[in-house]
Amino acid sequence: MTIQDWFEKRKEAQIQRRALEAKVEVEGNPDLWTKCVHCDSQLLKKDLEENDMVCPVCDYHFRINATKRIKQLFDEGSFEELFKDIKPTDPLNFVDTEPYKERLEKAHAKTNLDEAVITGLASIEGHRVAAAVMDFDYMGGSMGSVVGEKVTRLIEKAIELRLPVLAITSSGGARMQESALSLMQMAKTSCACSRLDDAGLLYVNLLTEPTFGGVTASFGTLGDIIVAEQGARIGFAGRRVIEQTIRQKLPSDFQTAEYLLKYGQVDVVSSRKDLRKTLANIFAMHNN
Numbered sequence: 001m002t003i004q005d006w007f008e009k010r011k012e013a014q015i016q017r018r019a020l021e022a023k024v025e026v027e028g029n030p031d032l033w034t035k036c037v038h039c040d041s042q043l044l045k046k047d048l049e050e051n052d053m054v055c056p057v058c059d060y061h062f063r064i065n066a067t068k069r070i071k072q073l074f075d076e077g078s079f080e081e082l083f084k085d086i087k088p089t090d091p092l093n094f095v096d097t098e099p100y101k102e103r104l105e106k107a108h109a110k111t112n113l114d115e116a117v118i119t120g121l122a123s124i125e126g127h128r129v130a131a132a133v134m135d136f137d138y139m140g141g142s143m144g145s146v147v148g149e150k151v152t153r154l155i156e157k158a159i160e161l162r163l164p165v166l167a168i169t170s171s172g173g174a175r176m177q178e179s180a181l182s183l184m185q186m187a188k189t190s191c192a193c194s195r196l197d198d199a200g201l202l203y204v205n206l207l208t209e210p211t212f213g214g215v216t217a218s219f220g221t222l223g224d225i226i227v228a229e230q231g232a233r234i235g236f237a238g239r240r241v242i243e244q245t246i247r248q249k250l251p252s253d254f255q256t257a258e259y260l261l262k263y264g265q266v267d268v269v270s271s272r273k274d275l276r277k278t279l280a281n282i283f284a285m286h287n288n
Contacts, residue, residue, distance in 0.1 A: 039057050043057075053272070078123040117133065125277075164204065193222040225268070226267050
């Protein structure tokens with residue numbers, strides 16, 4: 001064995017030992033560490049949160065909930081929630097593997113939210129906006145009757161107050177437990193967007209990880225300006241469904257924000273740290 005081989009072997013052993021130590025630390029302190037789903041780096045949760053839930057190693061943008069999104073984007077203390085009293089029911093008495101009512105209760109317990117969207121008035125660097133912020137943690141951000149109603153009422157409030165609208169989406173699509181009632185929200189929110197356009201008011205979409213299905217096919221992509229967060233997956237049907245349908249392998253970056261920008265389906269792709277400034281600039285440019 002040469003000296004060089006000895007050093008290489010020692011280096012490899014050190015790497016393996018550090019990886020094992022990191023694994024032990026993660027398994028022993030689940031509340032302290034987390035693993036990046038993209039590069040497998042072991043990350044301190046505190047460091048990750050201080051970096052706006054973006055991996056400092058590979059720049060992967062972790063999915064965040066609506067509460068964190070509001071805290072990151074809007075001026076401190078400016079968010080005034082509207083329509084909080086509108087809550088879901090179970091009009092179809094729907095049961096799949098479990099009753100819909102129980103799913104709603106579990107979603108509420110998990111997120112402390114009554115629905116998959118939070119609506120209200122807020123400011124971004126002093127610019128007042130009407131904002132709808134979706135939360136994927138609540139039943140996959142699915143759009144049911146209440147989501148459609150809250151988004152529609154928010155747009156109507158924006159028309160009344162002559163404010164621009166910002167819709168921040170994160171959704172798997174329509175809520176199957178409400179069947180046709182859920183699908184009707186696509187037309188309902190789209191009509192509201194049309195009225196906003198007739199009123200000459202700005203509508204901005206912010207598409208985040210992930211945005212799919214009925215939300216993409218309605219109010220999620222009807223904005224005057226469509227902004228996507230870096231790395232977000234955006235589409236209608238899922239990748240696997242499309243590949244099985246067309247019997248072809250899709251590009252590795254298919255349905256990413258960057259892919260959609262390349263083909264003109266979104267206007268801006270922004271990293272999370274730049275989102276607040278990007279949106280503030282858009283609203284400043286259209287202030288009048």
